Amino acid sequence: MNQDQLKQLVGRAALDHVPAGQVLGVGTGSTVDCFIDALAARIAAGAIAIPGAVSSSERSTQRLRSHGIQVLDASEVTGLAVYVDGADEIDGRGFMIKGGGAALTREKIVADLAETFVCIADESKLVKTLGRFPLPVEIIPMAAAQLARRFARLGGEARLREGVVTDNGGHILDVRGLAIDDPLAFETEVNQWPGVVTVGVFARHRAQVCLLGAADGVKTLRF
Known part of the structure; x- marks a missing residue:
């Protein structure tokens, strides 16, 4: 599979971590775009219902709203069960580099509200030491x-x-x-x-779960 197909794969896999009936935290980036599209399809099929999402960027807000998903301001919630977002790099402890899409500040704000950070990425993002990505x-x-x-x-x-x-x-x-x-x-x-x-650097707000897309399927890493 190519990188776009891996992004779609992990985007769909992240749906298993979406709590029904709860507001969801949603990050930013091309992998998250795939997740939003998969989430919208699942909602349209009646397989899941959520009251809305807190978004980390204007880009994701527009995509969520285009699918009819209500976007809430971070000030309207006191906490989130799950935050789904990508990473530019992630190491074996769940520490990440993020911000390639320039949304890192808002991503940290939303991540801080969440009990669980679910990172979705392809296997090229897994590194031994952070810093290869600028x-x-x-x-x-x-x-x-x-x-x-x-x-x-x-x-x-x-x-x-x-x-x-x-x-x-x-x-x-x-x-x-x-x-x-x-x-x-x-x-x-x-x-x-x-x-x-x-x-x-997302160390204080590291991932607890990483869904890593690989040629042989999605690997689930827990930290």
Whole structure:
């Protein structure tokens, strides 16, 4: 199977983790698009009913609404049983790099509401050490040069993602050349730097379940 087929495979597999009758957290990205489409088909068939979803981006909000699924604001819920989202990288402990779609801040907000984070990804996203994928960092624009220098002292090369403004009005630095051996400590440190809105390491909000699409089917990893 090609990568698109693997995304569809895990998107459908994630439906087994959707709690009927409860508001669902929904992430962002091409794999999540497949999940939203599969969810809508399941709802249309009468196989599942949910009162709505909390979305992590305008992109996902539009896709959910196009299928007639009600989108709730995060402020309207006090918690979520499940949050379904993709990852740019995930390691063997459930720690992830996210933010390739520039929605990392809102993704962390929705993930923080959820009891269980279900990551859906193809097997190419599973890595031993985080950092092969350029690390996205949402920043306040005036801090870009200052933050690039700080990442350089860690051995990283930070570049501004041209033409990208997040749903929050922030900019994105992509940092290459890092090997993140201690994701929790790294996330805690970088989040304290002035000008950082959110770093794309998801350690405090790691996945509890990963549905990994492979040529021989979906592998379920639990952390």
